[in-house]
Amino acid sequence: MICLMMSLRTALLRLSLVSLSVILGAFGTEWSVKYNQQEICALKGSTVFMNGTFTHPEGLTVTETFSIIDPVPGVEPTDLSKGPDYSGRVECLTDEQKRFSLKLSDVMKKDEHQFYFRIITNVEIERWVGTPGVQLRVTELRVEAPEEVTEGETADLTCKTTCSLTDPTFIWYKNGRPLTTKTIKNNQLHLQTVSSEDAGRYSCAVGGSQHLRSTAHSLRVRYPPKNVSVSISPSGEIVEGSTVTLTCSSDGNPPVKMYTWFKGSTSVGEGKTYSIPNIRSEDSGEYTCQSRNDHGQRRSTAVNLTVFYSPKNVSVSISSSRHTLVGFSVTLTCSSDGNPPVKIYTWFKEGGTSPVGSGHSYSPLQSGSYYCEARNQHGAQNATAVSVEVKGFPYAVIYAVAGVGCGVIVLGVISIFLIRNKRRVKKSEDLLVDTVYSEIWARSATTDAALNRSASQEDVYANVSASRPEENGKAESSPVKTSVCMAAVEVEVKEESQEDEVQYASVRFHHCSPPISLHRLWPAEGDGSKAPSLHRLWPAEGGGGEEPWTNQADLFTYMKVNQ
Structure with missing residues (x-):
């Protein structure tokens, strides 16, 4: 019974509205309201205009116009701009050409109603409601795309709405920045060959309402490890005896969890980090790490680990296989291993405290046991002493050299004297x-x-x-x-x-x-x-x-x- 009464009421309301729309006014002019669109799809948060034209009987003066929703027969409709839900958001505009525009700002989902144009004149019984009104639908933008793709595949992202917007131009964003190098067709973004660089948060918008973007959609790309690198801690100079830690970093999806360490081509450890306590000179070399996930593996560029240490393996060699040389000098040579290389060599004779020479090699003048000290900035080490017996040391050679030197000096003095004397004699002969x-x-x-x-x-x-x-x-x-x-x-x-x-x-x-x-x-x-x-x-x-x-x-x- 209640349903029958509601149906009858609705039918009478529609009949009344239709009758009013075609009734001629008291002055012989027809009432009419025409809407440009019967249905409008608007973005949530946007501003929508419902436009149209109207006429009224001659002799009447329009005193008020406004918009209403859901009119009830027998009940005077309420101006929306005066209601709590639309205050400040609704405005009704007209001009002398009898054009009107119902403006609704900050459209919300609850604004999905049938909107009508209401006219009030100076004659109490001459009022009008334009039917059938404009149906407003509200939509939001939504990105529809796969959650995850594998590197090398293709992917399509679609900007979805719940109703059809009027002539929209879609704009795509990745991580908040507009995309200009990708293929955009209608409301779809096409990724031809997906790479790891395509991973990110994608959103879309419509031209004219760029501030009304869709909720961002995260696109994940599965790919093997890349950008694999090794860092050394501590940085700077590594001294023998210290502890050194190598750390492997990589980029992969899913994240890398398997790491293998190599020195040269030999595997030396597992895990994201590799530590070497009490490092020695033998630990110097090139190190790499290999990262692996479900989609592949990749090895880092080699890093050179250099260990600095004080001299070691210091030894003295003799220029002859025998320890006794008659008539010739003996040359001792000091050899060592150090990093940085040793450049300071000091020679000592056993039993003495003062150095007897310096340099990489040394020629002793007396028999005895000699050793060298090799030094760099990290320390020093002495070699084992070697015995040298010098017999018939060629003092004659020294004398000869000294004699030749003195002879050269004397000849030089005589030559100068003769030259000067010759000049004097010549001068005397000229005067003779x-x-x-x-x-x-x-x-x-x-x-x-x-x-x-x-x-x-x-x-x-x-x-x-x-x-x-x-x-x-x-x-x-x-x-x-x-x-x-x-x-x-x-x-x-x-x-x-x-x-x-x-x-x-x-x-x-x-x-x-x-x-x-x-x-x-x-x-x-x-x-x-x-x-x-x-x-x-x-x-x-x-x-x-x-x-x-x-x-x-x-x-x-x-x-x-x-x-």
């Missing part, structure tokens, strides 16, 4: 032609029988001073005394040539004889036939003045007497 012997004190060095000797006779000259002849060529003497006789000089005259060039073969020193003053007078200029002569400048016995010596015999006689 113009030299005048101005004063001679002499004595004889021979017996009376030597008065008439030849050019090989020995004469003694006590003092010789020189002056140049006058440039006017006159046969005059200008004696200039330049020195004082301290000792006699014995000169052996080897030969006197026609050019008056005297060559002296030897010189010996004696006490001075009583002075005898001589002048050698040069001929006047242009008189080349005259030879220079010796003149006695002090008075002769029995008279004064200048008297020439005509021969050397007189001179030698005087020298003999006054010896």
Whole structure:
């Protein structure tokens, strides 16, 4: 019975609305309301406009328009903008061309109703409700896609709605960033060959409402391990005796849980980390880790583990297989193993405390036992001493070398002296032609029988001073005394040539004889036939003045007497 009454009520309401829509007004004009769309699909949270046009009988003035939902016959509809659920979200707009627009903001799922346009005029009975209204449907965007795909496969992601939007343009996002390099067709995103890089959170939106994105969908991609790497702790220099930990990192889906460690090609451990306590130099080398999951395996790039340590295996070798070398030097060579390599070697003789040498090799000068010390920044180690017996050590070699060195020095000094002397002799020879012997004190060095000797006779000259002849060529003497006789000089005259060039073969020193003053007078200029002569400048016995010596015999006689 209740159902029958409700059906009858609904039928009467529809009949009344239809009748009203076609009734002519009191002034002969027809009421009408036309909607542009009978049904609208709107995104949740968007703003929707329900537009249309209307007419009313002439002579009436429209005083109010608003939107209503779900009208009840016999009950005056309520303006939605005044209801608690729509306050501030609904607005009814009209213009002079009798166009209207019902604006609904921040659409919600509960807004799915039939919306009508209500007109109120200045005549109480002239009111109108436009039917059949606009059906509003509300939808949300939703990404439909597989949860997980395997690398290398294809995948399609679809942006789904519960109703059909009007001419939508779909926009796809991955991890919040728009996708521009992928294939988008209608509401579908196509991934041709899936890779691990395609894993992420995908969402979609519609152009014009980009802020109304769908809930993000996570796409997982299964793939074998990649980006496998090894890190060393502690970082920096690794010193022998410390503890070192190697850690393997990788990227894989599902996550890697199987790790195998290799030194070179030999397996040395399992697990994500590999520790080496009390590390030794033998642990140096290249290490890799291999990661494995359900889809494959991959090995990391090798890392070089370098262990630094103090010198070890220090030993001394001899340049000969015997320990005794006669006549030659012995060379000792120090060898060691260290990291960094040893560069500081110090040599010691057993029984002594002070070093006897340094360097990679050493040549001992004495017999004895010798050893070397090898040192780097991490420590030092001594070698076992070796005995060396040196017999007949070649001191002659040292002497020879020293002699040669001294000889070279002496020859150098002599060469310098000869060069300088030669220059002086040349300078003296240049002056010899113009030299005048101005004063001679002499004595004889021979017996009376030597008065008439030849050019090989020995004469003694006590003092010789020189002056140049006058440039006017006159046969005059200008004696200039330049020195004082301290000792006699014995000169052996080897030969006197026609050019008056005297060559002296030897010189010996004696006490001075009583002075005898001589002048050698040069001929006047242009008189080349005259030879220079010796003149006695002090008075002769029995008279004064200048008297020439005509021969050397007189001179030698005087020298003999006054010896």
